[in-house]
Amino acid sequence: xxxxxxxxxxxxxxxxxxxxxxxxxxxxxxxxxxxxxxxxxxxxxxxxxxxxxxxxxxxxxxxxxxxxxxxxxxxxxxxxxxxxxxxxxxxxxxxxxxxxxxxxxxxxxxxxxxxxxxxxxxxxxxxxxxxxxxxxxxxxxxxxxxxxxxxxxxxxxxxxxxxxxxxxxxxxxxxxxxxxxxxxxxxxxxxxxxxxxxxxxxxxxxxxxxxxxxxxxxxxxxxxxxxxxxxxxxxxxxxxxxxxxxxxxxxxxxxxxxxxxxxxxxxxxxxxxxxxxxxxxxxxxxxxxxxxxxxxxxxxxxxx
Amino acid sequence: xxxxxxxxxxxxxxxxxxxxxxxxxxxxxxxxxxxxxxxxxxxxxxxxxxxxxxxxxxxxxxxxxxxxxxxxxxxxxxxxxxxxxxxxxxxxxxxxxxxxxxxxxxxxxxxxxxxxxxxxxxxxxxxxxxxxxxxxxxxxxxxxxxxxxxxxxxxxxxxxxxxxxxxxxxxxxxxxxxxxxxxxxxxxxxxxxxxxxxxxxxxxxxxxxxxxxxxxxxxxxxxxxxxxxxxxxxxxxxxxxxxxxxxxxxxxxxxxxxxxxxxxxxxxxxxxxxxxxxxxxxxxxxxxxxxxxxxxxxxxxxxxxxxxxxxxxxxxxxxxxxxxxxxxxxxxxxxxxxxxxxxxxxxx
Numbered sequence: 001x002x003x004x005x006x007x008x009x010x011x012x013x014x015x016x017x018x019x020x021x022x023x024x025x026x027x028x029x030x031x032x033x034x035x036x037x038x039x040x041x042x043x044x045x046x047x048x049x050x051x052x053x054x055x056x057x058x059x060x061x062x063x064x065x066x067x068x069x070x071x072x073x074x075x076x077x078x079x080x081x082x083x084x085x086x087x088x089x090x091x092x093x094x095x096x097x098x099x100x101x102x103x104x105x106x107x108x109x110x111x112x113x114x115x116x117x118x119x120x121x122x123x124x125x126x127x128x129x130x131x132x133x134x135x136x137x138x139x140x141x142x143x144x145x146x147x148x149x150x151x152x153x154x155x156x157x158x159x160x161x162x163x164x165x166x167x168x169x170x171x172x173x174x175x176x177x178x179x180x181x182x183x184x185x186x187x188x189x190x191x192x193x194x195x196x197x198x199x200x201x202x203x204x205x206x207x208x209x210x211x212x213x214x215x216x217x218x219x220x221x222x223x224x225x226x227x228x229x230x231x232x233x234x235x236x237x238x239x240x241x242x243x244x245x246x247x248x249x250x251x252x253x254x255x256x257x258x259x260x261x262x263x264x265x266x267x268x269x270x271x272x273x274x275x276x277x278x279x280x281x282x283x284x285x286x287x288x289x290x291x292x293x294x295x296x297x298x299x300x301x302x303x304x
Numbered sequence: 305x306x307x308x309x310x311x312x313x314x315x316x317x318x319x320x321x322x323x324x325x326x327x328x329x330x331x332x333x334x335x336x337x338x339x340x341x342x343x344x345x346x347x348x349x350x351x352x353x354x355x356x357x358x359x360x361x362x363x364x365x366x367x368x369x370x371x372x373x374x375x376x377x378x379x380x381x382x383x384x385x386x387x388x389x390x391x392x393x394x395x396x397x398x399x400x401x402x403x404x405x406x407x408x409x410x411x412x413x414x415x416x417x418x419x420x421x422x423x424x425x426x427x428x429x430x431x432x433x434x435x436x437x438x439x440x441x442x443x444x445x446x447x448x449x450x451x452x453x454x455x456x457x458x459x460x461x462x463x464x465x466x467x468x469x470x471x472x473x474x475x476x477x478x479x480x481x482x483x484x485x486x487x488x489x490x491x492x493x494x495x496x497x498x499x500x501x502x503x504x505x506x507x508x509x510x511x512x513x514x515x516x517x518x519x520x521x522x523x524x525x526x527x528x529x530x531x532x533x534x535x536x537x538x539x540x541x542x543x544x545x546x547x548x549x550x551x552x553x554x555x556x557x558x559x560x561x562x563x564x565x566x567x568x569x570x571x572x573x574x575x576x577x578x579x580x581x582x583x584x585x586x587x588x589x590x591x592x593x594x595x596x597x598x599x600x601x602x603x604x605x606x607x608x609x610x611x612x613x614x615x616x617x618x619x620x621x622x623x624x625x626x627x628x629x630x631x632x633x634x635x636x637x638x639x640x641x642x643x644x645x646x647x648x649x650x651x652x
Contacts, residue, residue, distance in 0.1 A: 199424075208382060209410065209414065209434060209438050209482075
């Protein structure tokens, strides 16, 4: 019986997936592409101008890092690491690592990477924390934003590079944007989580003493969520660093550029050296920010 | 009545998806279990009427699930009622807008919590001054005022510690000092001492009573512990399934329990420590013995009488004889009641 029906072509959809026609599909894709191109032509320039301040800041910071004599930068790094971590061992390690990086002729690229990571981190924190607070405050915001964050974290970065490049071209700003899209979800998620995890009893006490919304937020929720928020900042920095190579594909200077060159030319040493420099930066950022975060929780330790 | 501080009237609280639609059914007398089974709503408070007089310590007593914590949260509107009214100092709490309510919480009624609710990231002095800084009082003044309260609860020297560095009893002293620091006339205490171990609990009860002697606050004290209720309360309301089943002084409740539930409740109580000689006093001239003040508890009176070897005592008030008590009457009064100790009855 079954043979009969298939031979009769009555049930052809049963063996072959019902598809959109080839022409229809082409028009469909073309339609999307065209309308996005129109959008780009219409608003591309305005959007580019919107990000101008960010570009100026990034260029300024990069120049500052590059034009400052290296010993001063070295001292600044040592001071920052020491006051962040209060650990002499880590400070010495950081200075040694940067000496080796400089000696192996990676100083300029490292400074460029440092600049874009710093700007990306600042952008992520100043955008991510407010969004996290909003999510913690409203369940509707949470259900709306969570899937967006999921997409941002899982979609292959090359896919969102396409519209970003179409809109803003090749350059520092689209690179920065790509880094931020990838790096912002952890800080948003962990801010939200941190605030939601704040002890209900403490919140009720604050409410019972007549605290206003901002007094609750700034006096209780943010301080108590700080360990989580800080874990988010840490994760954001790590993810931003891991985007350095991809960002260099669309014109961001830094340690990613030689890595990319090494891939296309099969330069093993160049690739490994610059790759390790990224690792060193990541480890330093991680250790310093973790130690700093731990110090913020001094109150949780009981008396010795 | 002018000396009524807090008046709770016809208060109902129903939890569920559409509480206001259930209110008529509750007023018609549907039972708590029927409401839950047939309509999926939980009856939290069932027609509660309590008047708290100024400078009194009102205890609200009930087992877990009786609605006592829900009730106390209505007084500063941490929970909104389904219907009813709450009037404090002639002002209706329920008609207040957000700003008025905030001011009420800041200056009129402060609260002490079972789980302390201290801010773990702030030092003791910052915790005690929390209510003051919320009001916008500058740090210096707030700390000065807080230090007095830290001293009065016996925590001087710990100003710069963090809550996690203190024991439970000490943390609750901080909670008490924080509540007192705002100078609110009303103190809401939600099972404030229940999380403490027995010795420290009794210690804290004494701290509260001695502070109350000086401060004369209006205190509403929630507890599940009848001993605590009898020790602290000027007036005690017993709550069961969200309804007040008896309200009165400690003696009232022990001598005239309203129903079997209360009877069962008080059967293990040491009555000798609650009842005063005046409650078993009569006037028999045949009794001779030592003189005892009318407000002495029977436990102490029995000791005095048995030491003197007589068959009773003369009760005096303001230096004048107002009656007598016999040894037998005192012993009968404190004997465990044999009525209704039905072990099959289960109370939730």
